[in-house]
Amino acid sequence: MRTPRSRLLFAAGLATVLALSGCAAPSTSDNTGTNASVNVGLILEPTDLNIRKTSGVALDQVLLDNVYEGLVRREADGSVVDSLAKSHEISADGLTYTFTLNDGVKFHSGAELKASDVVWSLNQVVTDASIKDHATLAAIRSVSSPDPKTVVIELANPDSNLLWNLGGRAGQILEEKATNDLATSANGTGPFELKAGAWKQGDSLKLERNDNYYGTKAKVREVVFSYIPDPTAAINATLTGDLDVQTGVDASLSPQLERDKDVTLTKGRTTDxxxxxxxxxxxxxxxxxxxxxxxxxxxxxxxxxxxxxxxxxxxxxxxxxxxxxxxxxxxxxxxxxxxxxxxxxxxxxxxxxxxxxxxxxxxxxxxxxxxxxxxxxxxxxxxxxxxxxxxxxxxxxxxxxxxxxxxxxxxxxxxxxxxxxxxxxxxxxxxxxxxxxxxxxxxxxxxxxxxxxxxxxxxxxxxxxxxxGTALTAIRKGVTGFPTDSTTSRLYLGNLAVSE
Incomplete structure (x- = not known):
């Protein structure tokens, strides 16, 4: 996102930062509102894209809730809300969870989400010990769909963590008939899509808005995650406008950002x-x-x-x-x-x-x-x-x-x-x-x-x-809706927007 602004520029070969006054020339293209492309700096890149088998929160950050979805979603404050399910009920004995699915949900492949996809996805995790977080669904005795819009989970014993676990890796819903390679591609139902060639290993990963999303559409056209492990390089990229959001700001370098009037430095809570x-x-x-x-x-x-x-x-x-x-x-x-x-x-x-x-x-x-x-x-x-x-x-x-x-x-x-x-x-x-x-x-x-x-x-x-850890996030003026709590474990971008 490039917008007219005062900024700090790094002069080539100089170690000091020069503060320049005045405004940059107006952008020649519309890169605000629903047409915006937002550049986000991350530190850690995933080793591959397989949410079923690959460990590490680098995958959770970009794919969960944005590309893949579960019946429920974890919020940054620790609460759990409905996602693919528009509602759910829990029996008095804590053994039966009944989920009613949203209408009009489609995978990025174009296939319609069916209750059978949910049943298959959850049973896959329950029965395969090699799947990431398999053990978190150990209390599940059965998953069934009495009708096309209902999924029923029966537990062998109460599990106070079930909804939370369903909002994690184990609860992400995949298409049963899909044939894509999970290590290099992703086919979910979320507000953003990961299209072919969007991951440039060692550099960046791009998510594009899913215009067929069943819920509220993403407010920006695309989000580009740039992987910048060097903290000084990340600061420089923010100050020169190459990044609109920088996560994981190195606190020892944060005074450089505090001098930029067009950047707000936020402090968020984490479970880091x-x-x-x-x-x-x-x-x-x-x-x-x-x-x-x-x-x-x-x-x-x-x-x-x-x-x-x-x-x-x-x-x-x-x-x-x-x-x-x-x-x-x-x-x-x-x-x-x-x-x-x-x-x-x-x-x-x-x-x-x-x-x-x-x-x-x-x-x-x-x-x-x-x-x-x-x-x-x-x-x-x-x-x-x-x-x-x-x-x-x-x-x-x-x-x-x-x-x-x-x-x-x-x-x-x-x-x-x-x-x-x-x-x-x-x-x-x-x-x-x-x-x-x-x-x-x-x-x-x-x-x-x-x-x-x-x-x-x-x-x-x-x-x-x-x-x-305390999450330090630098956010450029005009960018709203970017999460500031728990940013190392989850970055839900459904509320991300750029003012026009």
Whole structure:
């Protein structure tokens, strides 16, 4: 979107930013209103487009709710609203969910959505353990369609998370008869389409308005996501007008944007859990004294300050936006002297550990951790890798000492109840409390069980939750409706607009 405006320009070869006054020449083409093309800067690019099999929130950001849809949709504030379903009912015993489908829904292929597509899509997830988030639908006993506009889900036992899970990967509805390659293309029902050739790997991905959408049509013609992992390059692209929206703004560089009158910098809430995981398969880290010592040696305020203050302390596995949150920041306070004593008790006088971290994360975090661990007598070596390498080595093969990653997904506490997950954490009491939370039909009971389980996890010290991230988003004047909360996990663009 190019509009007349005052702007900051970068002079070639100069390190300083020159503020120029006056207005740019008016655009010669109409790029506002429903004809607008909006350029959005993202950090992390998906490795492929297969929402059934490929992990990572980079896919969720661009495809969920925009290209693919579920019976329901997650909102940025954590609520769940109807999407492909125009309404739903839940039986008093919490075992039967009845969804009434919207009229006139078509896949991007042109085929009409049928209740049988919903039944097939959900049953595919339920029966195939290799599908992403398969376990989140484990309570489903059957999915049926008594008539062409109704879908009925029967549960074996109550699941307080069912609607939320249906709004995630597991609940996305695909066309049963489609033959497209999910790794390179997408055929959904959403307000935007991903057409052939729209993904230029290593560069950008373009979504175009679906003019046959059954609901309210998208307010812009297209959205182009540009993948810019370098924070300085992203700032430059925003200041020169190449980006209309920049997500994941580096807080240490944000003052440059604050000087541009045509850019608004927003601060949003997230469930971004910057998690430092201790691999229990490593002999030293199997010792609870060593794990506690490492946590005691971390000054969380210093880490948050190092990233420009774009975070808040977390203290445990559940962030403030999620059910079951409680303030656990006081459980393991910064105490380097106690950390040294515990390491001595554990017989670790010369401990060396390697931190594996994807190279799109700021180096300052690992630098601060290296310094803080050195203060308690631990040598930390940093192995910065490409994200696909992290997925292979850490996530898949569990080959690491320490790992740092942002777990941006909301309500993902279940990972701490799965011993096969790369965390490697196994506590039967936590697993039982989580089951009781899921089975509860009273939200207050569900929250209480979650909170109890989360405290146990925090006391076991299988990881350190460095901070919950704050989403900094730069938005150019004239752009409205872009989400500012939870931007690393979901970007619903149905409300995105450009003023005329």
């Amino acid at each position: 859990k910057y998690t430092l995981v201790f691999n229990p398969k490593v002999p030293a880290l199997a010792d609870p004294k060593v794990r506690e010592a490492l946590r005691l040696g971390i000054d969380h305020k210093a880490i948050i300050d190092s990233i420009g203050g774009a975070g808040v302390p977390q203290g445990g596995p559940i962030p403030a936006l999620d059910p079951g949150y409680q303030d656990l920041t006081g459980l393991v306070p910064f105490d380097p002297e106690k950390a040294k004593a515990l390491l001595a008790e554990a017989g670790q006088s010369d401990l060396t550990l390697t931190l594996t971290v994807a190279n799109h994360y700021p180096t300052v975090i690992s630098n601060v951790l290296t310094s803080q661990f050195k203060n308690i007598g631990v040598t930390l070596k940093v192995n910065r890798v490409e994200f696909p390498t992290w997925l292979n080595d850490v996530y898949t093969n569990h080959d690491f000492d320490l790992s740092l990653v942002n777990h941006a997904e909301s309500r993902d506490f279940a990972n701490w109840t799965d011993p096969t997950y790369y965390f490697g954490y196994n506590n039967p009491h936590v697993q039982e409390l989580y089951k009781e939370s899921v089975a509860a039909t009273d939200p207050k009971v569900a929250d209480a069980k979650l909170a109890e389980a989360a405290k146990i996890v925090a006391q076991d010290n299988p990881a350190d939750w460095l901070f919950t």
